[in-house]
Amino acid sequence: MKIAILGTRGIPNNYGGFEQFAEYLADGLVQRGIEVSVYNSHNHPYQEKVWRDVEIIHCYDPEDKYGTAGQFIYDLNCILDSRKRNFDIILQLGYTSSTIWGWLLPSKSIITTNMDGLEWIRSKYSKPVQRFLEFAEYLGTKFSDHWISDSIGIQEYLNQKYKLDSVYIPYGAFVFENPDDKDLVAYQVQPYQYDMLIARLEPENNIETILDGVVNAKTKRTFLVIGKHQTKFGEYLKSKFQSSEHIKFIGGIYDINVLNNLRHYSNIYFHGHSVGGTNPSLLEAMASSALICANRNKFNSTILENDAFYFSNAKEVSFILETEEKSNQQVKVEANFNKIKEIYTWNLIVEQYLNHFKQIYSIGK
CATH class of the missing domain: 3.40.50.2000 (Glycogen Phosphorylase B;)
Structure with missing residues (x-):
């Protein structure tokens, strides 16, 4: 299987939760013999083409120039690039600035999306932005073949609102046993x-x-x-x-x-x-x-x-x-x-993702 991970600013993590998740997941998958590519912002501090046997694909990201609007351009650039490659599976992380371009995702790839949290409920956003994010969430249900929920609450929400059967796979962590x-x-x-x-x-x-x-x-x-x-x-x-x-x-x-x-x-x-x-x-x-x-x-x-x-x-x-x-x-x-x-533990979480990928790969489009 050739798997691509979209929806982050890139790895190794230099920003937040999804980036950390992508780093651990990609590293765990390549250790299990899976070919993995991760999309990185062109201005990510890590500029090499390979990180721990993970292919890094840099795409133009104008967020530093245009703010939030730049995220939409970056996601579009990543999706357009993915059309040029032969990925078996594309894992999308989140939907806030990517699902409006969902109709451009490569038709030959199997699309599975981690639907993240209830972004449109966040009080930091204005009402118009909240309405847009709810619409982006809806698009995430339309332009994906499979869905992943990282909590039972999200899984139940997606089922009740959209009648979606998503697979529950939480985040992971490494035990910390040597405090100083x-x-x-x-x-x-x-x-x-x-x-x-x-x-x-x-x-x-x-x-x-x-x-x-x-x-x-x-x-x-x-x-x-x-x-x-x-x-x-x-x-x-x-x-x-x-x-x-x-x-x-x-x-x-x-x-x-x-x-x-x-x-x-x-x-x-x-x-x-x-x-x-x-x-x-x-x-x-x-x-x-x-x-x-x-x-x-x-x-x-x-x-x-x-x-x-x-x-x-x-x-x-x-x-x-x-x-x-x-x-x-x-x-x-x-x-x-x-x-x-x-x-x-991350080892179990990676195994659950790998099993999910194997299952949807066997089903096909």
Whole structure:
């Protein structure tokens, strides 16, 4: 099988969740003898034509010139290039800027699409953009032969709304078993004496709710906010909480080992994501043996079950901060760690994708 992966800015990961997923999946597939090509932005830092035996295809990406509109041009360029090649299967990651070009996908290739989360619900988007994204989601159901859901909630949603039978394959994570507290020095924190969150600073990630709870809690442990904050909403948050000296806006950290150590040694790790499927950062927190407090929604509870605390408002955040400590909750921590080893380890996820590819390849168009 010759498989192409479209829908990311490229690998190795230098941006976000889909890029990380594409990196791990492509690497795992080539190790199993599959021929894999990944489309990269022409200005990706990695400029070689091969990465760990994965073919890298660079396409022109004018996002730096035109902003969001450039993403649509980049996706169009990737799809047009794919028509020149003989891919057996094309895996599309997401639909936000690609499915309007779905009618141009090569007819001889089998198209399977990871439908991502409910992008059109995200509150950061204006109403017209939300309507467009819902339409793009609809197009994703029309210009694909097969569909993948990365959470049970998304699978049920697609079935109820579009009568689609999608295959459920979650994201994965690598277990983190060799923590080292030396990475804490740079952030002036001590093991289990701080709380934290890692997220894009966007409204639907409930960061403001979490920080309201942090401010109102009687405890004044250091709270680390990790995520790029040079955004309109990020500036708003920094301004609102500037008088709370124990809240530290760290900015983005992209070294996975540093992130894992920070998660591992945190007292409570807050996961506020409320939109989307299986979030990679949640699985990484589980794999890092973090005690997790998550926003109460189906996407999170399907993964965490009873092995986490949940919050719906700032008052509940304050209560959890005041009453819970990591040292008293090892049962939850160990249960989530075991889920990574038994259910969400990358080796199993790659095998599930490989089985999916083999099945649809045997069926054909």
